[in-house]
Amino acid sequence: MDSDADAWRALQVADCLRPAAGELVPRLSRRLADADLSKQWPESSVGTLVSTLGRLGDPAAVPVIVETVATAVRHEQWHTAASALEALASFGTAAASALEVVRPLADTEDGRLRMPLRPPSGHSNPMRTMSCRG
Template sequence: MRRSHQEAVRALASLGDTRALPSLPAALDSDVDAWRAVQVAGYLPRAADQLVPRLCDHLRRLDLSQQWTEMSANAVLSALAALGDPAAVPVVVDTLGAAVRHEQHHIMRSALKSLGAFGPAAASARDTIRPLTTAADPHTRLAAVAALRAAGGDLAEVMPPLLGLLDDRIGDSAVLLGEMGPPASAAPPRLRTLLTHD
């Protein structure tokens, strides 16, 4: 019976139906099968006021020094990004800092992607994001550049690391340059060299 209830709530939430409430907040509060609630919370932006504080509490409680928390952290960060409530920015920044300390690269990238989704509302996170534009891992560098640009980072500071990523043959950097449009006018010579890349 419990499983049937959970699946019905998940289906309603996936459809954006607020009748999934109050079951999702209850699951997050009790921590009983909270992961099921996390998976679909992002589909209910109209209930962000109820879900975001609970998701933030859930994220704060995760011990990022443990590898097994990676999937949970990534799922919560994804849900927070989907809900788009800037109230989550400080917790996402704290999570990013913890991920850096514990060298959790996947969580770093998820946190950066989440901050990028908040756009200019994440401007306060730029000082935390900026050092990661020179991270050893190129995929983390790309996520940091994308987040910094979305949070209102200056073109002059995002273009050099982004062009450097082209040299490293990180293809998604070309996608980001394309999304930037005319402000990325310094990129075409480097992009042309990639036309012959396998």
């Protein structure tokens, strides 16, 4: 994962390696922090990175995901911002530090951003309960 060789494959199974989250989260967080969201079409792996970090569930990832939301909004990368918001939602109260960035988005007109901001309806997040068995 560190060398970029087949990193996209590693992202697809990283959340199945929760016992290794202590090693994976810093690496994935670094990759996410290095992503260039100023491009018109940011790397497609950004959405995969934030969702994988959310599924791993390690609160150490919250700061980089919060920064990703802020940067994505600043560059009008709405799809990326929505993916990052969904990942933050999976952390529950562990993502309380995100409130300063998230609250202003509650009035947005963009439906993609409003969906992850809606209060939970009592149903569990299907991504959190996804099976790692093939």
